Amino acid sequence: MEEIITLDYGSGGKKTSRLIEEMIVPQLDNPALRALGDGAVVNGSEKLCFSTDSFVVDPLFFPGGDIGKLSVCGTVNDIAMCGGIPKYLSCAFIIEEGFRLSELQRVIDSIRKAAQEAGVQVVTGDTKVVEKGRGDGIYINTAGIGFLKHPGLGPENIKEGDAVIVSGTVGDHGTAVMLARSGMMQGDIKSDCAALNRMADKILSLDAGIRVLRDPTRGGLATTLNEFTEGRELGIEIEDGLIPVNPAVRAACDMLGLDPLYCANEGKLIAVVPEENADKVIKAMQEFPEGKDAALIGRVTAGYPGKLTMKTAFGGARILQKLTGAQLPRIC
Numbered sequence: 001m002e003e004i005i006t007l008d009y010g011s012g013g014k015k016t017s018r019l020i021e022e023m024i025v026p027q028l029d030n031p032a033l034r035a036l037g038d039g040a041v042v043n044g045s046e047k048l049c050f051s052t053d054s055f056v057v058d059p060l061f062f063p064g065g066d067i068g069k070l071s072v073c074g075t076v077n078d079i080a081m082c083g084g085i086p087k088y089l090s091c092a093f094i095i096e097e098g099f100r101l102s103e104l105q106r107v108i109d110s111i112r113k114a115a116q117e118a119g120v121q122v123v124t125g126d127t128k129v130v131e132k133g134r135g136d137g138i139y140i141n142t143a144g145i146g147f148l149k150h151p152g153l154g155p156e157n158i159k160e161g162d163a164v165i166v167s168g169t170v171g172d173h174g175t176a177v178m179l180a181r182s183g184m185m186q187g188d189i190k191s192d193c194a195a196l197n198r199m200a201d202k203i204l205s206l207d208a209g210i211r212v213l214r215d216p217t218r219g220g221l222a223t224t225l226n227e228f229t230e231g232r233e234l235g236i237e238i239e240d241g242l243i244p245v246n247p248a249v250r251a252a253c254d255m256l257g258l259d260p261l262y263c264a265n266e267g268k269l270i271a272v273v274p275e276e277n278a279d280k281v282i283k284a285m286q287e288f289p290e291g292k293d294a295a296l297i298g299r300v301t302a303g304y305p306g307k308l309t310m311k312t313a314f315g316g317a318r319i320l321q322k323l324t325g326a327q328l329p330r331i332c
Contacts, residue, residue, distance in 0.1 A: 228272065
């Protein structure tokens, strides 16, 4: 019979120690974590970037990723979008009684691989077990610390005429998770879940005057761009025909009644840059697998201040609002 998580694993006793010392530490091993303290002492910097995020995705495993990979990439990307170099993560598990140890091992292995690929260390953490029926398998919280390398990023920096760039096809993650949840055919639709810190550092090191970076996760591309323009005297106009969307994702969204512009992404970034530097930034993005489909999709404009508009294929324009309600709950 396959071994499962019981409440004993959250008691702080022998089974808790076994879980941590035999399953978690060997996978994520480093000197700071090995000390098994409630906190970690690490090398610092004058300016730090700090982020925390919780992950409750359903299902836990989906094409292109799983909750473990997502928990690392999500926090790493948040730090990278601040202009930081991610260095250290904490990782806290809330595990439901009855969760299979084999699945927990799979999640931890995914965390290890994602952390290695991103160049970060998991240096502290926590494990709790809740009664069966109260945890939906496993929830993960990760917090991250990075060193600020590229200060001064923010939507307040955008100027009229700036180029708006997205690093690849939009809506992949939300669509993949929704299809996996429904049991429908996946085809070639996979989550874009990936760490973006190396690509972000590359383009920020170009001296290209990048105004702001953001990863369009929940709420998707349209909601994130609305956040750039809210309450400002400038707007953003994007063009429908320029936005990269995987044809399979577009077809699946049509079938499900979704809009890929509002579907979550977990491996894409938006950059607003001076028009004259747009080509340089796009070419740098395209050096990375995560940026191979990078494209210029629009510009900052004085028309429609505070609004996001999209030029349609028919030559008209429509206003894109922020997402209202939960188009896709539990996607990260």
